[in-house]
Amino acid sequence: MAAPALPSQTAATMQAITDPDEDLFDDADTAFDEEEDDGYDYDPRDPQLTLDAITRSGKQSMTITLSVHARYTNWKPREAFRELVQNWRDSIIKTFHLAESDFRADRHERTLRRNTEIVYRVLRPPVPGSQGQGQGQGQGQGQGERDCLGYIRFKGRDGYGTVDLCNRAAALEPWHLDLGGTSKTGDAQQAGAHGEGLKIALLTLMRQPRNHAVRCVTGGFNWTFKYSNRGRLQAYLRRIPPPRRQALVDAGRREAARTLLPFAAQPARDVRFVLGEKKTGWDQYGVRGPHKQVAQEAFEAWTSAALFLHHDPEAGGSSHDAAAPGIVRTRHGDLLTSPTLRGSIYLKGLLLRESETDRVPARSASITNLPLRFGYNFAHGATNRDRQSVADVHEEAHTVLAIWQRVLMARPAMVQELSDMLNTTEPQYADVAWATLLHANANADADADAQSQPERLDAAMERLLARLKEHLVSGPCETTWYYTADDKSKNPRLDHIIQGLGCEGAVLASTYWRVLARHGFLRTAEAEQQRRFVAAPPAALPVTDFAASVDRLLRACIRGCPAVADLAVQFVQAGPLHLQLYYSADERLLRVHERWLAPDAVLQELGLVAESVDQPDLLFYAVKELFADALQQQPAEVFRAAEEEDMHEHEHEHEQEPEQSLEPDVVGPHVGLPLHTGARWPEWWRTRAVRRAEHRLLTCVHTGLWLDVTVPPPTDKGTPAGTLRVRWTAYGRLRTDVVVVQCHHASRCAHLGASLFTADDVRVDKLACFTDGLDKADGSSQQQTTAGPACRVSRTSYSAGMHDECGLVAGETYFFVLANPADPGAILSLSDTITVPDSPPTPPPRSASSVAGPIPPGGNDDRRNEAATSDPVSSDTPTKQAEDRAPGSAASLVADARSDSDSVCQCVGENDSDNDSDSDCGVSDDNGRSPALPSPDSRSPDPSVDAPRHRRPRLHRPLRSASTWTAADHKPPAPVDTFSLGRRLESLNLFEIDTDRVYEARHAAENVRAVLAIVKGEKRVAEETRKRRRVDDGGNVDA
Known part of the structure; x- marks a missing residue:
């Protein structure tokens, strides 16, 4: 008689039933307490310990004591909730053969007076060409119920309540509770693979100060989790009789008809976890007391552990939407630009870690511990055992690089953000750590992984860097030449070279510049100078006195400097290049711009006025400029070494063959070096060589x-x-x-x-x-x-x-x-x-005038x-x-x-x-x-x-x-x-003159006379016999 009266029950009576399971399992705790003292534990590692085996044995209940202690790990509640959500997601994807991109969870929320209900539903993706499916809200066992594959629900009053997670057509076996017990290993679509997440999540949620009750209904059993009196995790399994299972289903259908509950869970076919029920039990310290409910605020924070549960009220949508603001989706993962998501790293939609900037020191979500400017959701990868990062730094760098490569294809304007991060040295961002790590590891011979990873990234990197290069040299930056601060400090000629290339210099961060240069997108100013001079065809020497003089004088200055005496000179047709010469160390060759062979071009290059400079002076200035520039391109330390080597060579020649030298008895500049020159800095020797050449040239x-x-x-x-x-x-x-x-x-x-x-x-x-x-x-x-x-x-x-x-x-x-x-x-x-x-x-006839x-x-x-x-x-x-x-x-x-x-x-x-x-x-x-x-x-x-x-x-x-x-x-x-x-004559002693050997010499025109006097003791020469003896006739002859 009572059953027909159910439809006529008042709404107040229906609403009073806040949890249909609560009345059905009020004796569960009592039964658990009674079984607790049996002292018999089952080993969850036993492969034959299944729910079917327990049912066939006729046992109504069983206690399983796990090996994990309450002090194991230091996870937070959000990380524990993430593991439950991960298992929930993985089970739905595997059971219904969904692609990861098809997994969507939509959010629905309803508030009635003091009661709040929040539901996330996963619907079966529509078949292409089929009609739209029902939404399942308030449709009982209709079309909407069949389309919902699982849900997560918060139901509370005055801001506190319970959380339950349900996924259809799934089961939980006792061996899943063992450390390492998992069925996800080797499945690329499954987010978990270590078999520890569920156990650690249960410990974390039940541990003080959270102290939440946790229960699971699956396979026709009610699983209640609690600490033993020794602080170990225990699971009490109690079989649900078939009549009671049906009562649970009926109660769930009634609730689904009046709430946001998508469907009534089947105790024998589904898996349903319930958190935060009002019960009493033991905590990890062995103290018995009431468990706490879950605060709505805590639940909202927990949902950030899953990107597909993230809800941004300011953005006006859920993150599962493909067009959700703040998320740029790619096949390699998602770039998270929303302020609420920045600084976090997700794997397959599940939070690995988020940055903590309010602590000292700040902690980054990146494995590099560098700050993150954006957030990332990796579509592929494996986590470490702590579930806080991907396997290694190279995997993180590879994935971030691949995401950015696709992001720039979808949103080209984002190249500005990437370029700014690469060009920022303080702080250095983990978003672009791949630029440093991959470049460094490419040259590491000892690490095989570091060798293979950059090679694998080359194709993606080239596409990304090509866009960066295009950004750097486009628009007003078309004539900009980029260099690093190190280049500036090491090369004093850098500004001169850049201006000679017709560009304006701009400093680029060293890491940014190196990674672009590694793939040939940038080069040094010296390399560009070399490229243009080497590509320039040789120039024929003009048949002019000025061109021949410049060529010969420059070669003579080079030959006279021991440090560069072996250099060859070649004039080239370098066109509009405003650089005068380039030194090729491999060829020992100076390539000189042909403009220095034309007087007009030299005047313009030196900024001189033609009317005020004659050609000899112009020659001096031109060759001086070229030679000084040639020496500036030589290492400063070669000049002292060359001078010393040349000095020793000349000393040896003077000792061995004094009669063969050009002037053996004249002290030249190579006979010796002053002792104090050893303390000179290297640049002084270069300047010395330039000054000597200038004097010789003058x-x-x-x-x-x-x-x-x-x-x-x-x-x-x-x-x-x-x-x-x-x-x-x-x-x-x-x-x-x-x-x-x-x-x-x-x-x-x-x-x-x-x-x-x-x-x-x-x-x-x-x-x-x-x-x-x-x-x-x-x-x-x-x-x-x-x-x-x-x-x-x-x-x-x-x-x-x-x-x-x-x-x-x-x-x-x-x-x-x-x-x-x-x-x-x-x-x-x-x-x-x-x-x-x-x-x-x-x-010829001569003119008198x-x-x-x-x-x-x-x-x-x-x-x-x-x-x-x-x-x-x-x-x-x-x-x-x-x-x-x-x-x-x-x-x-x-x-x-x-x-x-x-x-x-x-x-x-x-x-x-x-x-x-x-x-x-x-x-x-x-x-x-x-x-x-x-x-x-x-x-x-x-x-x-x-x-x-x-x-x-x-x-x-x-x-x-x-x-x-x-x-x-x-x-x-x-x-x-x-x-x-x-x-x-430095001095003349008249008394030393041999008066018998004084001769007279006459000019050819016979109008000038001179005297030749021989000093006493000198040998007689044959020419004396042909000279006229001088006779003092009183003439004006100066001796």
Whole structure:
């Protein structure tokens, strides 16, 4: 009779039934207490201990004591709830064969006066093409009930209540309670795999201060969990009789009809956990008391442990929605941008760990312990045993990288966020830790995992970094060149190079720059400089004096610096590149921009005004700039080492072969280094090399690298046939005022013109044309015996500005070299080739108003129309020549004859018979040097005596062939001084002069006389027999 009356029960009576299970299982605790003292425990590891076995045995109840203690682990309630939710989710996915992407949990909430109900439901995904399914709310056993696969429900009053989790068509066996007991191992779709989560979750929820009651209904049994009197976890299993099972189902259906409950759980076929019931029991300390209900606020916090349960009221939706704000979904996982989700890491929707920024020190959810700027939900991966992170740091880095790669494809604007994180050094974000870890591990040979992981990431990384590179160089950053702070500190030329590339520099974080550079998306400024110069085609040297001079002078400066003496030079067509040169260490090659071969381009590059700079000065500035830049690209420490090595090499040569050096008795810069230079910093040695080159360059451009060679005019009556006159501009004073003039036969040595740059290159022991004419036993000059004409070497005064080479063969072609023997690195001066005429040329008629100076072999008049100015002082008439060389200024044959074997004539080699001619073409001392010019202070104060006139230096041209220039091409020069200037006397003791050996010398024009006096004790030389004894006739002759 009672059953038909159920539908007519009042609503108040129905609402009073808050838990249909509560009345049915009120005696469960009493039964549990009675069974507790039996002292018989079952081992859950027994594979035959199943619910069916217990049922077949006829037992109504069983107590299972687990091996885990209440103190095991220190999980928090949210982590324990996560494990229950994880098992709930995994069971639904496995039972109903769902794809992870199809698993969705929607949230429904209802509040009625003091009662609150919150339900999360998982619905079966719709079949494509089918009609929409019912929602199951208030439909009893209708269509909606069949579509709901499981639910999580909070039901409470005044903010406290119970939580139950139910999933259909599942079962829990006693062996699941064993540590390691799991059925998820090897299943990629299951979030758990260690078999410990359920047991640890039960301990955590039941432990003080939470002290929640936990019960489970599954397989027709009611499982009640409690601590034993020893603090161990126990499970009391009591079989539910079939009539009572049906009563539970009926009560659940009635509740589902009036609440948000999706369906009534089946005790025999489903798994249902209930937390927070009002019961009494033992805690871990053995104290019996009431259990606590679950607070609604705590439940809301617990749901954050599962991303699919996350509810963001501010965003206005649930996170299960594919278009949920704050979540960017990809196939590798989700990027969580919502403020409530940032700093957390999820695996398959379940929280692994969240960052704690309010504690000191702060704790990050990342395994790297670096702060997270965003949150992440990994779609794949395995956790560590504590369920707080994925297996290792490489797996975390790989997954984050893969997520960002897909995020940038879906939302390209997010590249700004990623770039900012990569370019931030304080703090460093765990979101981009892959940039550091993967780059470092790629070079680790010892760790096999670290080797394989970066290789696996290369494809995804390249796609991601390509977007980053595009972001860095797009828009207003198109001309930006990125570098690191380390590059700036190590390379002082960095700004210069970047500006030369036509870009503006910007600092990039070291990690960011390295990871981009590793995949070829960025390179250093030096690498870009190298790429452009190497790709530039070689440039042909323009046929201009300026281009040839720049080329030769730069090579000469390089040859004179021991640290870079072996470098080669190549001019290239580098186009609009605003860099002047690049040094290739592997090739030992300097690639120089071709713009430095054009005067106009050099003026623009140096910022000079053409009207205020002549070409010699422009040459100096251009070559100085190029050489200094070349040395800046060398390591600073090589300069001292090269100087010391070169010093030892020269000392050894002076010791072994003193007669073979260019000037063995003159102390050069390599003889020794000051002791205090050892304390110099490396950069000082580089600066020292630059300064030396500048001084040599300055002397060369003013002296003239290109010598004037002419045939003396017929007016020089004392000049024998076969004489060529070499002239240069004396700029300042040399240390010893001694220079070496070499006369080379073009038919034999024309090839040397391209290889002679410094004084060290023309040492007599290095040139075959001289070594073939020397007796190796004593080094004395011998008659040429080899085939072909011989070459000659002479020493004369630099300040004289002139040298006559006599006794040359008519019709033969020669060229000359001028060198400073005191400095092996001094730059050489060369001449064009010139042919000795068969007879002296006839001078053209001369004008009384102007005197034409010598025309250089290129047709360029270096005198710059000096004849038009009619300067009477600089006129080159014979009369003026005689006045300029007035008595007392110099003697033509002053010599210090010390050995009968010494050669008196400067012309050595080709025709020894010519040396016996009565000519004043030069006298050498026992070391082969010409006497030096007296110092300016020792000269006559007569204002008519003028110093050698400084002419504008010639531009420098490559050595021309023997057929290019001959004596007939030259206009005959005006008569010039033919005195050979001797060595300057430091002091003179008249009492040491041998009065019987005083001779008289005359100028070729017979208008100037000089005296040659021999010091007592000197050996008599053969030339004395050909000199006229001096007779004191009262004439004005200066001794």
